[in-house]
Amino acid sequence: MNYITLNNEEKIPQLGFGVYQISKEETAQAVYEAIKIGYRLIDTAIAYDNEEEVGDGIQRAIKEGLVTREELCITTKLFVHNVVNYEEATKAIHASLTRLKLDYIDIFLLHQPYGDIYGAWRALGLAQKEGKIKSLGISNFDSAKMIEFVKMNDVGIPQINQIEINPWYQREEDIVWHQKYNVQVEAWAPFAEGRQGLFTNPILLKIAQKYKKSVAQIVLRWLIQRNSVVLAKSIRPERMKENFEVFDFCLSDEDMKEITSLDQQQSAFFDHHNPEMVEWFMDRIENLQPGAKRW
Template sequence: MDMVQLNNGVQMPQLGFGVFQMTDLAECEQAVVDAIASGYRLIDTAAAYHNEAAVGRAIKRSGVAREELFITSKLWVSDASYERAKKGIDQSLQNLGVDYLDLYLLHQPFGDVIGAWRALEEAYKAGKIRAIGVSNFYADQLKNLILSTDVKPVINQIEVNPWYQEHSEVAFAQAEEIQVEAWAPFAEGKHNIFTDDRIAAIGSRYGKSNGQVILRWLLQRGIVVIPKSVHQNRMAENINVFDFELTTAEMATMNDLDKGESQFFDHRDPAAIEQIFGTSLAALKENK
């Protein structure tokens, strides 16, 4: 497994396993057990996924030593304030059944971001968290956080896939020595991504699937990636991407696939923000 070094010196696997939308907790637990058995050591969850406890049970069942695993969770918007974030961190630790987290992220750039970040900084300095970062922040939001706080984020976890390549956002983060991590690398199969002829033509040269080509393309951009699956054969396929390398021309072909639009929603659309995060922000306001 290739590793990346975060800006605080912590080493992180470049390819991991995500559990977003795994709402069947028994299925989630077994999937994480199978993923660890398949060689994954980075496991990415979040409070908002409501499956931290299932992930924690899987970690215990895996038989792999805690220090060999890299466990990530995230703070949801409804806890995005200083006091709420302190409780949220402790709740994630309790849910997962661990003494520390390897990485903890602000899940969204909404709420009292600076206050919540201060709580993350304190937990980081206390040793509860080995590294802290953010998710779904745009470059200006990231720069504001950097300029307003003491500990620089190690990661920005954002949507990156062939249809939404985010070259400017990736370049900004990398220039700031902030690691980019891609969620939804397969765009949840949209626009026939798993059968697209242009990607398949590249894969045929190496005996690789479209999914493997996509993961290889992201890895070669220096991006950490967290594909998910509940199927062991797909888990094995997704991790088997370190034995080939795309050429410069093949990377350019992949870059030409960019549609330049999110495959999910625009994080800067006020209507989308209200629809998706309005209830959580109202809860945060009530619980202050």
């Protein structure tokens, strides 16, 4: 496993296991299997509604001696209904610690660039000072928003920005901006959840055959060689293992370049600036926290 050193000197495994869209019933077992295979970075979120089960999987792995707490790097995220003000964010941070059954969380992110992000960031900063969180980050901030946030907040520079990056949406310019501000990018949906036939794309298949690897392995390796931290999700242990075996080969410059040709320069999911999407997120605040004060 490769490790990347963040701007606060904390180390993060370059490849992690994501639990988005894994049901409550399956999460504890999936996390346990992933740790058994060797994953040390686990990515959950309040919005995934499976923090408690992530905690169960972690506890089981530690109890069975597969891993120590210190070897793990656990990430979670405040969702929009937690980012309405400082107090709500503080409550949510402590609730996550309880659900995950942890004394500290390695990385806590603001899941979306909406709401009272400055108030929530202060709550995260205080929890970090108290030793409850090691590293802080943001997610789904575009480069312009990231720069504004770095310049305007009075807590500190985020360690990470977790954003969509995959062969359809490669974000070359965004990566350069994040390097300039020393904010590590972390790729979500590296396979674009299989959208647009990613696993059967002819260019990716051709490169996969050349290295005797799968398309999934080629995509993860491509992201690793672009110095991104990468999160992959699978519910199946054989795929978790396959996705983990990406440190024993190297893509040539030529093949890296060929993958560049797949870039469509737009999200395979949705645009965070689309008014309908913003409206959807705002509705989540009302639905998830009735009566919450709106700014």
